[in-house]
Amino acid sequence: MHTAIDHAVSQAGQIILGKERQIRLAFACLLAHGHLLIEDIPGVGKTTLAHVLAQTLGLDFRRIQFTSDLLPADILGVSVYDRESAAFKFHPGPIFAQLILADEVNRATPKTQSALLEAMEEHQVTAEGETRMLPEPFFVIATQNPMHQIGTFPLPESQLDRFLMRIELGYPDTRSERALLQGEDRRSLIAQLNPCMEIGQLVALQQSVRAVHSAPALLDYIQSLLEFSRQSPLFDCGLSPRAGLALLHAAQAWALMEGRDYAQPEDVQVVLPGVASHRLRFARSESGMERTSPAACLLDAVDIP
């Protein structure tokens, strides 16, 4: 079954060059039933990645550009009076899609952000007193620009925690850059992409992620990571139980993509930077730690039992 994923990954790799690890992480995140936050400077291919994911997985895709004047109703939808039927009729907003790209999510006001985040957590939308279920599967890929800009509303920690992973793309290496410069227009390439799997296949994959065996020794390792992040004075606050679950599920998804029916410590280590980097922060007193990331520091400090 994982051949389908391999295929999807290689297909995405032809468009976003030299970023195989990030692409795999993004797939793992979606397979683990999580939402993805991509954080990087403009122009490195955040939106392209989201497009590619949607296209290869064959998902119904909508993009919402977040701006400071965006209102919750612009996302969720509004009821408009229909003269013919003499009743209010609900016009679903762009959120009613299988994959949402929330572009520059930190530029919207907190009110609008929280409308999105509620939808992410509950997989349902409450508008005008009525609760409507969102389609299944439902993914949100949000992007944000890390450079502090005037007029943005950074997501608070509590909302960052809703994203299973946060990844950064970074600049391409020289070879990829050259290929990019010489190659065709990305946009037209995306248009040519064929879906690699059906929706049913994707849902089945998501279910088999949960079935990936996690041995007691692996759970021990995850627990020591969590314990260390909570006890160590290095960090402001430790990883939450939700972060622990995210870590396990992401590791299981990664193991599945590797073609294994069991997870091993390396899987945890691969996904940990993505899962933990937006949840862990060095305590203010720990100066001089800027060179390493909190996640790398955590991996170094904790023994594999």
Add this chain to the structure above:
Amino acid sequence: MTRRIKIDNATWLLAGLALAIAPHAARLPVWITLLCLGVGAARLFSARLPVRGLLAAIAAAAALGVYGSYHTLLGRDAGVALLVVMLALKLMEIKSLRDSMLAIFIAYFLVITHFLYSQSIPTGLYLLLTVAVLSAALIGLNYPGKPLDTRKRLRLTAVLMGQAVPVMLVLFVFFPRVPGPLWGLPGDAYEGLTGLSDSMTPGSISKLSQSGAVAFRVAFDGSPPQPGQRYWRGPVLDSFDGRTWSAGEKPGWKADPVGVAGKPVGYTLTLEPHNKRWLLALDLPASLPTASSLSATYELLADAPVRQRLRYHAVSHTAYLAGADIGAAQRRRALRLPPGYNPRARELAVSWRKSAQDDSEIVRRALALFRDASFFYTLRPPLLGENSVDDFLFNTRRGFCEHYAGSFAFLMRAAGVPARVVTGYQGGETNPLGAYMIVRQSDAHAWTEVWLKNRGWVRIDPTAAVSPQRVESGLAAALPEGEPVPMLARLDSAWLTQLKLAWDTFNNRWNQWVLGYGQERQYDFLSRLGLEMASWKELAVGLAVGVGALLLAFSVFMLRHPKTGTADPAAVLYRRFCSKLARAGVVRKPGEGPQDFSRRVAGLRPDLAARVNTISKLYVALRYQPHPRPAWLQRLKELVRSFKA
């Protein structure tokens, strides 16, 4: 399945505090004990706390109460009382974890104060128990999460205290012993020390004789002298006011030179503190211990009151000639008698003087009087009237050594023979287990010295004339049946004596090596370790280095043997495999996954790649796959055993 008892932290805390306070209860005013009990009961049965203002008022009243009981807030007793009261009241405002911790630390401090009163082995053991209970409470308070099961709590306490032992030993051996106490104990700390006094009234020594407390222990360099020679010289009393013999004013002359004969007797004496200056020495001391002097009446005096157990070496001569030629002042002083008093005794003495040829004959006649008339040696003499000597010599004729010595000296002086009373100890019990002699307070004795021409000061023990057994065999043998003999001086059944002596041997070792481990012993011990004459500054450095080294060794041990908590045989095998690789120079980082490590090894040592890969794969399969087969473990075991890097 053992039943698990859970005792909550509050109960442990209360128990620890109760243990820490309990021994003080006997020494504190009753109201403090009642206050502690009341507060304890209130905390045990009610969760309510008093209002802050009320508590402050109670605290102020209690402080006043302590002042009222002791008329001071300073010093040992008042200080301890204040500490106990405040600790008890702290119990009434324990709300947070911090309060509990504070109470426990005050209690630790209170534990130390017990040593101001007693430093014996039972005290030490009791306080060890107290510290254990307090530590158990402390561990419970700091244990995260659910309440601690008692067995685990006790195990943690034992581990904690066990870990403290090496540090304790290093501190004990190397902590610099500054000459003299590091800080002065409060002045009232030495009350209640028993011992000889500088005056003697009928009854004073017989009272002392009831005490079984050890006065000193002595180890002879060679064989001990005969029992009849074991007179331990203490304060000399040469001033009589009609009833009391006392040391009187300081004499104006210096000690006369002493002529000696025979073999000297050397011995090491460990004197229990008695808060007076005199040191005991076998009659008559020839060499002086450090920081001491010989008085005009051949008393050995320390430069300062003996407030700590003192160990010294001295040499004495049992055959001596002291004061062959005494000055007029000394002679006058040795003949002084208050006017009036005891007319019949004076009359008798004057009659001896008239008929006797010389002083020696007077001495003989007096001794004959004690021997031939029906005198009784008893610890329970009847009360004497105003003319105590007359009363004793002619009416009651029942007395203890001070009666005999006192009246004998009176008779001598009345007859014109210079005489004085010497107090000290006579005899001693040999402890064959420890090869030393124990001299107890019950061996306290008084005898006389008379000055005879050409013979100088001669020791005369009138008690020996009445009861020779006293000198030869000790107090218990000399007393008639039915007299109350002090517990430890009794001639008991053999096993009880054995037990008693064994305990004393143990106690003596404790005194010598634990309590008596002062500056000299420390130098002695360290020079045996090759640390010749370390100054206390060097010791302090040594101490820091020693403790540091211990802690370092401990942390290295902890780091090298990380507690993984898994007994998975596969993990054990894999660790063995990793240490084999580490010896070959390929060290696995603690956070490195087995597959990553295997890949890294393959890069570094391509020759090992295949085997390392197989082992790593097997290990991962055993550890992380859903249903590992037992055969894999066997295979891993073989592979790891045969693996050579």
